[in-house]
Amino acid sequence: MNKKVITFGEIMLRLATPDYKRFLQSNTFNATYGGGEVNVSVSLANFGIPTAYVTRLPNNDVGKSCKSILNKFGVDTRYIVFGGERLGIYFLETGAVARGSKVVYDRANSAFTGFTKGMIDWNDIFQDACWFHWTGITPAISSGATELLIEALTKANEMGISVSCDVNYRSKLWKENNKVEEVMPALIAKTNVLIGNEFDAGKVLGIQTNLSADAEYSNETFGTVSKLLMEKYPRLEKIITTRRGTISANHNSWMGIMFDGNQVSESSTYQMTHIVDRVGGGDALMAGLIYGFLTYPNNPQKTIDFAVASSFLKHTISGDANDVSVEEVEQLMKGDLGGKIDW
Template sequence: MNKKVITFGEIMLRLATPGYKRFSQTDIFAGTFGGGEVNVSVSLANYGIPTAYITRLPDNDIGKSCKETLNECGVDTSHIVFGGERMGIYYLETGAVARGSKVVYDRAHSAFTSMKKGMIDWEEIFQDASWFHWTGITPAISSGATEVLEEALIKANEMGITVSCDVNYRSKLWKEGNKVEEVMPRLIAKTNVLIGNEFDAEKVLGVQSNLPPNVEYSKFTFGLVAKQLMQKYPRLKKVITTRRGTISANHNTWVGILFDGKQVLESATYQMTHIVDRVGGGDALMAGLIYGFINWPNDDQITIDFAVAASFLKHTISGDANDVSVEEVKELMKGNTTGKIDW
């Protein structure tokens, strides 16, 4: 049996307008739970990979309901700690055609942002783990969350656990005084698998790409930058990115690229002609990558193909998490994109 994949970050109450209504049009919001790291855990549980999610929740009915929901998804919540004032919230308005989606955060003073060093026993948690995943959202939230994350990364490195990160740069979250270019490099230095692009490398990770101004990002430009990332951060073994072509809010193209230190691999390109919900698409990709690296350690091509197909399917599903099985992803990889009724 595989050892556990551990994820760490903030889970929020997602309040979304129904259909394609604007905030100003609705008096009803659909409530679900979601967040970058927990979305990865839910996907992996669907794939049969044992996974545990670590966070801090308020000790009230909303926090307890959240934990129960994750238990029903097959995620181990036994190490979640309770305390603090409230659960963070984000509001979602889904766009259509030429109108993009909007997200409004309400997460100040949440239970997670007020975390402190010593609240989590990382050595105990990592005893039966093989993988630890985090995202750049966590250090953006608060200095306390950053300190707890650093504790985890130091212990994971000591115990030989593979560490992955999705840079997930969110300019709205990085506040003055908490500088992304100072915080993220020391965290990435403790990481083995990275999702990020040329912009992330230069803006967040201090790698000067030296690409010509206004150059179009490509498989070639990514290979150049990924190689520089590995030179600057020697622990990195895999660097992955995606390319989203935006025809409209509902119609995108989607392809993934992976650099393994020697070669640049590219997935099939998908036409997403009717996007239901793109939130969580990157998390679905990350879960697919982790599943692939665990199950096909010597075949990065099938790993990037599986991850991008899984992410494609997420765009057809409402909510943060990717509620699909391994079999459904593999069927898509075979080219079955017709969407016919399964009689």
């Protein structure tokens, strides 16, 4: 495969407390880079899919270091723009047992917030592209980023490039003067593949579901809401959601469901009895979906199985990125849950 998958969004410096410590307990942080869209690019590069990442980084040593690390993973960084003053930061306190994780953002006035329309030549970027991925985090960051995203989506539609979105609703990012329900529908109208659940459909996408974030969802509610979404947004071809059962912060069940307009495909359910790091699990799922759609386009069951297995493995890896291979995912799909030493 020669054509690329393009992802677009903000990358941040992640500062995480070690050893499940609380912020008040820790005098050190583990530093890595991450963000929803770049996590997808890194995963796809590990799967052997050509991928390029579009973002804006500060023209300083931190920004250059970030770009260098992406190059190490095999991500094409030629379309990264330098400008602005700082890289956004998020602090992570990893929870354990009954104590949940916490995230604190420090991303105001980051380099990415200065991104706006006219700063990227999407026609050039999409010349050798087959797929474009974005998340709902990007339009929540700034109006300029939203305008640039609209440019990208319009051009991708014109060129017949598949578009995917993970709703990734983050209440801390959406402001009163930038309401999610007023921004997201026009963007989803230009999208083909969507990750979102029944709550997202009601809160973000204008579907009347009367379901809360804590409601008991089922295959029936997912199928019903997915049909309503496809009626409202005719470009949508596939809708995917996940079901996470929370026994504790370290022990979850995990599975995925996909609707293609005709049938619902359900993955196996995994028991994650010791979660190392759940951040980036949804991004790993998205990368697995894109890989599946491109590799076996006529096999929705294998696609959702690959995606969920890929995401399951991400929960065993520290950091935002899912540093696993296709072979490792396929081994898990065969039922190898032993975690044996590979001598």
